[in-house]
Amino acid sequence: MIEPLFESKPDHTIMYLFAKKLGFADQLVGKKDGKQNIKVKNDEPDIEDITREFNRGTWTIGYTGQSPERLQAHMRNMHVFDVKTLRARGGKDAKTGYVLDGDYFGLPWPCYGNAALKHPGSPNLYDTSKHVMEGGGNFRANFGVERDGVSLLAEDGSHSKGADITTGYPEIDHVLLKKLGWWDELTEDEKKEAEGKNWKTDLSGGIQRVVMKDHGCHPFGNAKARALVWNFPDAVPLHREPLYSPRADLVAKYPTHDDVKVLWRLPTLFKSVQEKNKEIAKQFPLIMTSGRLVEYEGGGEEQRSNPWLAELQQDMFVEINPKTANDRGIRNGEYVWVKTPTGARLKVVAQVTERVGPDTVFLPFHFSGWWQGKDMLPFYPDGAAPIVRGEAVNTGTTYGYDRVTMMQETKTTVCQVERAA
């Protein structure tokens, strides 16, 4: 761990300063009616208080047991954790007396209940060979209990080790807890808080404690994994040709989705773009894919501004198969134009290699600073230009979004490559 360099500030200080500027600093630190959840010192919110705050607010995902005191005890006693299993073998924190035995290092998510429950964290999400209080678990009952007359719950006998319920069961709320006859295991205070609630909204943590500790069950239920995602446009993944496809026959056979008028608030085109471009391969016959070089990261702005790293890749390039290059009169190391359906032209160096097939070219996405053959150096503020500049591959990529996640297609399209005269 290092102190922030130069003018850098801790993340939470930056967030607090922004909140102050934008006028909701009090809400950020939970200040109301003379109370304040998160202490602030020199504009830095207290990191322990922040941890307690998100512990309080994340009951639904099991992010509640990681109290600052437990995490600090782990940091002070790293030596008691087994390097392979990550589990503490014995050990007692000298400062607080906290017993570390059985905890997984850093309390990996999910870590259920409040800190007093002492859930050890879960090194694996699904592991029925362990008790839930030893980090075991099963699939969550998150999609109801049945569909089309078929039970979605786990089959009989499939449960995490030591569970009192050996069949599938739904997520647990106050009604089920009473039906099971477990309600009276709550303390009087917990009962008050848990009445009318489920395991996610019972802020006392009582339902989670009783279900996990007393009965070895999982508060989120015990169900099957879902392979049929009925709420997605394709309940099982089907092949659909990309909007810009190198194969018109495959577009006919595996067409994309219909256009959507409102997808996450936005009109989003699918079939109309694909139809318009189904013959695109006549002009742009090569698949253009882009990706990472192991020594660079993201847009490469940091690497290309650092002399030790900039020196490693001094030219934006395209990997092109010897056959593809020879057919186009391109030699290794020459400048070429990579042209894409948007009308963009990228001037890059040809790297002739068998790493790519004859129908594909590869470009790294770590460059910027050139625009369609021109170095943009004069437009950078003095001293701000990276040492090495080149065409940004996204200048050439085309329209397209994932039907479910709305993730944009910025990695792949089709192109043509020509020798730069």
Next chain:
Amino acid sequence: MARMKFLADAERCIECNGCVTACKQENEVPWGVNRRRVVTVNDGVPGERSISVACMHCSDAPCMAVCPVDCFYRTDEGVVLHDKDLCIGCGYCFYACPFGAPQFPQAGAFGLRGKMDKCTFCAGGPEKDNSKEEFAKYGSNRLAQGKLPACAEMCATKALLGGDGDVLADIFRTRVLKRGKGSEVWGWGTAYGKPDNPQAKPPQGAKS
């Protein structure tokens, strides 16, 4: 006393150039001078392998043998260093070196090369340990600080190891036993002498 060696494991190198960058940063090596580089053979075809190459600090170093001004010396840990105040930039060491280690930062009229520069195993030069003068001429002296070379310390896959040759050999032997292949230690025969029985087969084990 440890005999310092480098070991490049071609089965592990992912050509990330972390070693090159670590070297450049640690020793503030100028643009164009490559004390260490990653060499890739069969680039882009099946069987592609990469190895990290620098001065190997040979047992019987050819550079020492050919230097007309005798500027090289060997430390008691087997590290081959040189004195830039004596070097006349003739380039003989460059021709003699089987690893292409010697670098010549300057180019000028009449083939003027300037003082030779090369990997020091992060052990500086003849000046006082960790002095300003030593850093300016040779870079960092990590050995004097009880540390190993920055390149090997930085290697993410531990393909490049640097340190006591006996310890490296033990680590490598364990790896070869476990994966059952890749027993050829690149460059060791050239740098540190050929094995007595070059035909000896590595022990056969299960592939990892």
